[in-house]
Amino acid sequence: MKMAGFYDESISNGLGWRAVLFVSGCPHNCPGCQNKMAQSFDYGEEFDKQKIINKICDNSILKGITISGGEPLCKENVKEVVEFIKDVKKVRPNFNVWCYSGYTIEELKNRNDEITNQALKEIDVLVDGRFVQEKKDPTLKFRGSSNQRILDVQKCINENKIVQIAL
Numbered sequence: 001m002k003m004a005g006f007y008d009e010s011i012s013n014g015l016g017w018r019a020v021l022f023v024s025g026c027p028h029n030c031p032g033c034q035n036k037m038a039q040s041f042d043y044g045e046e047f048d049k050q051k052i053i054n055k056i057c058d059n060s061i062l063k064g065i066t067i068s069g070g071e072p073l074c075k076e077n078v079k080e081v082v083e084f085i086k087d088v089k090k091v092r093p094n095f096n097v098w099c100y101s102g103y104t105i106e107e108l109k110n111r112n113d114e115i116t117n118q119a120l121k122e123i124d125v126l127v128d129g130r131f132v133q134e135k136k137d138p139t140l141k142f143r144g145s146s147n148q149r150i151l152d153v154q155k156c157i158n159e160n161k162i163v164q165i166a167l
């Protein structure tokens with residue numbers, strides 16, 4: 001997997017101080033995508049998991065990690081993303097995990113494959129759905145278009161319904 005970027009600290013990619021990993025590669029090709037270069041799986045630099053984990057360990061202000069892209073949960077990236085989250089939690093067990101995905105939670109659940117189910121177990125908050133230009137709204141917090149939802153993943157799974165986080 002390649003990564004399109006990494007922020008040591010951010011407050012605009014989820015609640016609280018967070019590190020942000022942008023993975024490379026996305027199959028959705030949404031019109032109006034603001035990160036078109038990161039749609040290529042060859043874009044960016046090789047993902048060095050240990051280097052990123054070391055950076056996270058060195059920063060005590062962080063409350064969580066956000067995985068964005070590109071598409072973290074496509075079949076090409078999901079396995080490495082799950083391994084990364086698990087390894088982050090070994091060193092920072094209280095970390096809160098946000099993930100941005102162009103897939104909806106329904107699409108992810110319907111895959112019904114082991115690695116996607118593991119991803120859903122590890123993620124606390126999923127901002128789901130493709131970017132839709134006609135629904136673009138710059139006033140929205142933490143998302144680009146109004147079709148996208150900010151979901152409490154564990155409640156969505158355990159209660160088998162859509163549970164959005166009110167911000």
Ligand code: SF4
Nearest residue numbers: 026029030033070102
């Ligand atoms: S899901 Fe995100 S990265 Fe992928 S094409 Fe759509 S806006 Fe761009």
